[in-house]
Amino acid sequence: ECQLPLTSLIESLVAPGQRTAKAYYDAPGWLAHVITNPWGFTEPGEDAGWGSTLSGGGWLCEHLFEHYAFTQDMSYLARVYPVLKGASEFYKSILVVDPKTGKLVTGPSNSPENAFQLADGTVAHTCLGPTIDIQILRELFRNTIEASEILKTDFALKDELTATIAQLAPNKVGPDGRLQEWLEPYAEPEPQHRHTSHLYGLHPSSDITLHGTPELAKAARLVLEKRGDASTGWSMAWKVNFWARLGDGDRALKLLTDLWKPVSETGVDYQRGGGTYANLFCAHPPFQIDGNFGATAGIAEMLLQSHRELPNEPYTLNILPALPKSWPSGTIKGLRGRGGFSVDIEWSSGRLVFARVTRLAGSGAIRLRMPGESFTVSGVPESVPKGPGLFELDMNTGDEILVRP
Numbered sequence: 274e275c276q277l278p279l280t281s282l283i284e285s286l287v288a289p290g291q292r293t294a295k296a297y298y299d300a301p302g303w304l305a306h307v308i309t310n311p312w313g314f315t316e317p318g319e320d321a322g323w324g325s326t327l328s329g330g331g332w333l334c335e336h337l338f339e340h341y342a343f344t345q346d347m348s349y350l351a352r353v354y355p356v357l358k359g360a361s362e363f364y365k366s367i368l369v370v371d372p373k374t375g376k377l378v379t380g381p382s383n384s385p386e387n388a389f390q391l392a393d394g395t396v397a398h399t400c401l402g403p404t405i406d407i408q409i410l411r412e413l414f415r416n417t418i419e420a421s422e423i424l425k426t427d428f429a430l431k432d433e434l435t436a437t438i439a440q441l442a443p444n445k446v447g448p449d450g451r452l453q454e455w456l457e458p459y460a461e462p463e464p465q466h467r468h469t470s471h472l473y474g475l476h477p478s479s480d481i482t483l484h485g486t487p488e489l490a491k492a493a494r495l496v497l498e499k500r501g502d503a504s505t506g507w508s509m510a511w512k513v514n515f516w517a518r519l520g521d522g523d524r525a526l527k528l529l530t531d532l533w534k535p536v537s538e539t540g541v542d543y544q545r546g547g548g549t550y551a552n553l554f555c556a557h558p559p560f561q562i563d564g565n566f567g568a569t570a571g572i573a574e575m576l577l578q579s580h581r582e583l584p585n586e587p588y589t590l591n592i593l594p595a596l597p598k599s600w601p602s603g604t605i606k607g608l609r610g611r612g613g614f615s616v617d618i619e620w621s622s623g624r625l626v627f628a629r630v631t632r633l634a635g636s637g638a639i640r641l642r643m644p645g646e647s648f649t650v651s652g653v654p655e656s657v658p659k660g661p662g663l664f665e666l667d668m669n670t671g672d673e674i675l676v677r678p
Contacts, residue, residue: 331364377440404454449495476511484589
């Protein structure tokens with residue numbers, strides 16, 4: 274009910290985004306920056322400190338491919354593929370070589386909405402190659418490549434994007450062990466800033482995963498420790514999802530509890546911190562709906578995750594990946610997983626009782642990761658062990674399996 278109107282909105286931004294791409298960057302394809310409206314606004318925002326963010330169009334495309342990933346709807350993928358293609362063509366064309374590393378980066382851009390400090394004390398926002406941009410572009414290019422393979426089209430573009438991905442600046446761990454937000458390990462004027470934009474690769478993307486890239490996951494964890502828990506409401510909702518992706522259910526629940534803190538004052542005050550108003554709206558403050566939606570997303574991520582742990586691997590259905598100790602028993606039905614799955618889960622005394630996995634659409638390999646090292650899978654002829662508590666099996670539309678420890 275929400276995704277399809279969002280799809281229509283994104284499609285409506287392509288034509289004005291093409292004009293913006295030509296006027297501002299003399300580039301093909303389309304882009305959106307950081308804000309829009311019903312009239313198709315795609316230009317930069319009015320203040321360069323935040324308005325020069327140029328990866329908004331790539332981020333919007335993540336939503337398009339995610340809908341396909343969950344539904345396996347080929348007609349939908351064919352509908353949105355031109356949008357993915359146009360965004361990829363734009364970003365591919367504007368990449369420049371970073372003179373220090375020789376890697377491809379975006380620019381001018383920024384890391385929303387944070388500032389960095391130069392050695393001479395100058396505080397700035399606009400830069401080359403903020404980490405969030407490169408993470409979004411890696412995701413966009415990979416999704417466009419996969420869509421072109423599925424739809425059997427644009428093989429030359431697929432090859433170009435594959436080559437471009439290999440040249441993009443990598444995620445970089447700084448001297449203090451944290452994931453860097455910028456190409457350089459700049460000092461931070463506001464170490465507890467509400468934004469953690471460079472963790473886009475941890476969530477919602479899967480550029481950084483607990484099991485696939487453990488060193489980067491460790492660096493992301495250190496970012497969250499340094500940023501701290503207290504923040505505006507929507508920021509705490511983001512952190513619920515980050516901690517869930519890192520497999521720390523107790524920390525995720527702490528952030529949920531912080532997010533539910535009662536708030537009565539409605540004026541804009543970032544320093545006071547957020548929580549929840551009496552009507553259950555998220556206090557930014559003032560109200561912002563992403564805190565509410567982010568909290569529900571975080572609860573789902575605590576109980577089921579379904580991203581790829583490394584590129585080109587099958588999706589992994591990770592059952593109870595971040596279960597808090599204070600949720601010892603429970604049942605949930607109908608959670609959806611990427612690859613076209615519906616999952617029912619029951620647990621007791623902090624341990625899995627069973628998981629029922631039904632493939633509603635799609636076919637092919639899927640991986641199952643369970644809390645524990647041994648479990649049985651019934652309902653399919655063969656499952657291949659891939660590690661402790663990790664199996665790979667093939668499932669077709671309509672197949673159902675039952676997993677027990």
